[in-house]
Amino acid sequence: MSSTVANHIATAAAPRRRLPIGIQTFSEIIQEGHYYVDKSAYAVGLANEGKYYFLSRPRRFGKSLFLDTLREMFEGNQALFKGLAAENAWDWSKKYPVIRISFGGGVLGSVADLGQSLHQQLTLLEQSFGLKPQFPDHRSRFKELIIHVATRAGQRAVVLVDEYDKPILDRIESPAIATDIREVLKDFYSVLKDSDEHLKFVFLTGVSKFSKVSLFSGLNNFKDITLDPRYSTICGYTDADVDTVFAPELPGLDRELIRQWYNGYNWLGASVYNPFGLLLLFDTRQFKPHWFETGxxxxxxxxxxxxxxxxxxxxxxxxxxxxxxxxxxxxxxxxxxxxxxxxxxxxxxxxxxxxxxxxxxYPNMEVQSALNNSLLQSLTGGLNVPGQHLSRLYKLLQAQDFTGLKTLFHAFYASIANDWYRKNELSGFEGYYASIFYSYFAALGLDIQLEEATNQGRIDMTVLFNQQVFLFEFKVVELNPAGQALQQIKDKGYADKFKARGEPIHLIGVEFSKATRNIVGFEVETLQVA
Missing domain, CATH: 3.30.56 (Phenylalanyl-tRNA Synthetase; Chain B, domain 1)
Incomplete structure (x- = not known):
């Protein structure tokens, strides 16, 4: 599901229109009368201004839907664009043959799997364009297909490649296999440069961009619009889209919380929401890491x-x-x-x-919270260790129960099995203790500031929560005398920067020991600010 070009969206409750979760095509969205965000002007502009484009965006961000919109536009399906920006901006008298290739479905675990996918897709394309292939290899078949469809239509061909890099990313943990897959794709994509005279427009999308000396060798004519401010909102929803197109979905939901949880992705222009997470919020009415949980x-x-x-x-x-x-x-x-x-x-x-x-x-609270939860599971060596403490941490912070916090923090580290320490070099890394501490707070989605600058130095960690200010300083006792953590906060006057807020300020010195692998010092002083 996605967002992009003339797209989607929303609703959950009758009689309003239902959310198009799972819909992949532009025509379904338009024909079934879903709400949509019109971005068809991007499609027209790209087609009129250039020929070869590459766009990188995260998964489930609307890349497939944007390609499908391009396809419908080039194939001349004018009726689908009624009322959209493209309706009066595109020359509908010309229709172009479109070759679309996608690696978005399933996992390709080997060169053989990739070969089967290419064979299947090329066969279906050859059949749809009435071509009987003369060559056995994928590269030659692809080039023959481009020439054939352009000649048959009397118009140069359009090639759209969706998730061009997914076969590599599927095996990125196995570099040898990933490299072999990369070489197959490199050879396949080289056809695009060789077929220039037969091509009208080419658009490649993916999550990652591999270096020009590897996968993009020979494709130096592609314009990468990933970090072009003009296209920052080509995928995703803007705040204005949420407030207008999705206005019927907003009652009952905290508007600022929506922004904090799902907005924030930026590519040098305006920030956008991930469409998948936002649509699921409107559907479930629950603030959850919807996007993160899909992968x-x-x-x-x-x-x-x-x-x-x-x-x-x-x-x-x-x-x-x-x-x-x-x-x-x-x-x-x-x-x-x-x-x-x-x-x-x-x-x-x-x-x-x-x-x-x-x-x-981090783009937003969804990613901060979910990623740090996953990091905690890795840092502590277990799936159950973080979960049993997070809700307790939140309640203790609300109650300003510092005795309980000290006990809980001690439990954080005590719950990590000794066997895990012996198997992981990370436990010897000085920042390991602070990493776990930080990630617990981040997993709660709290407002955290790190090494906040003052005129006397930098505060290790500041947490703004429930109209309270919590200032943390971390020390390792083997490297610093006991009691120095809290004293540094006081000596440096770290609290001065926050006094204008008029909120209670809690100074908290936390001291770790490498020998005991736990907290050995936890001192707190509270300043009541008038």
């Missing part, structure tokens, strides 16, 4: 653990545009993988001539 990022969690990622840093990664733009099977920067897959998005931009640095963040 737990097992490989990503393993990669973060292998690289001993300090989890608080995930909210403040700074990366160059080039680093985020591509990666390869045997060279996967964490920043690029998390950004392209939708677990991080753009927060701030720094630019100079020829240079651009991007600061990343």
């Amino acid at each position: 737990t990022p097992t490989f990503l969690i393993k990669l973060l653990q292998q690289r001993q990622q300090f989890t608080p840093d995930l909210t403040r990664i700074v990366a160059s545009e080039s680093l985020l733009a591509t990666f390869d099977v045997d060279n996967i920067p964490v920043e690029a993988l998390m950004f392209q897959a939708g677990y991080l998005t753009i927060k701030d931009i720094w630019q100079a001539p020829g240079q651009m640095e991007l600061t990343l963040k």
Whole structure:
């Protein structure tokens, strides 16, 4: 399901129109009378202004629906665009043959599986265009198909490739197999450059962009619009869309909470909502990690653990545009993988001539909460360890029960089996203790600020919750004298920055011991601010 171009949407209750959850085609949405967000102007603009395009967006973000909209437009199905921007902006007198290839369905676990998928898709296309193939290999059949449909129609062909990279990502945990699959696809896609004279328009979509020296070798004529501000909202819903198109769905739901939980994805332009999560919110009326639950990022969690990622840093990664733009099977920067897959998005931009640095963040509360829950399961070595403590943590914070908090924090670490420590190098990493501590708060979806700057230094962690301010400082006693954590908060005057809020400020010094693998110090002072 998705969002994009002239799309979708919503409702759950009769007599309003039902939500098109699971619908993949533009024609179904229009013909069945669903609500829609009209983005057909993007389709017209791309078709009129260029020829070869590439777009990366996370899964379930509307890429398939956008391609289907392009297909209907190029095939000349004018009736579907009645009342949309494209109706009076497109030349409907011309119809173009469209070849659409998709790897979105199922998991292709080997080169043989990929070969079978290509054979099946090419066979169906050949049959639909009345072509009897003369060549046995996929590359030759693809090129023959392009030439045949263009000649037969008297118009150059349109090629749309959906989830072009999914066969590789399906086996990214097995680099040797992923590399073999990549080479097959590289050969297959090279047909596009060889067939230029027979092509009107080509659009490739996927989650990730692999480097030009690998999968994109020879396809240097593609325009990557992933980080083009003009196309930041080509997939997804804007705040304006939610307030207008989805207005009938809003009663009974906290509008600001909707924004906090599902908005925030950004590609150098306006921020957007993930359509899948938003539609399921409107359907279920429950604030849950709807998008995240459709695909737990097992490989990503393993990669973060292998690289001993300090989890608080995930909210403040700074990366160059080039680093985020591509990666390869045997060279996967964490920043690029998390950004392209939708677990991080753009927060701030720094630019100079020829240079651009991007600061990343979690897109919203859905991703922050669900990802940190998964990280906790990895950091603590068990599925049940985090869950039994999270609700308790929330209630204790509400009650400002610091004795209970100390007991609970101690239980966090005591519940981690000794066997897990022996098997995981991460437990020797100094930031491990703070990573677990941070991820518990992040998993609750709380407002957390890390290393907040003051004129005296940086506060390790600030939590703003229930009209209270909680300031945390972390120390390891083997490296710092006991009692220094709380004293630093006081000596540095960290609370001064928050006094203007007029809310109680809790100063909390937390001290860990590598020897006992637990908290050995937990001191609290509360300032009542008038």
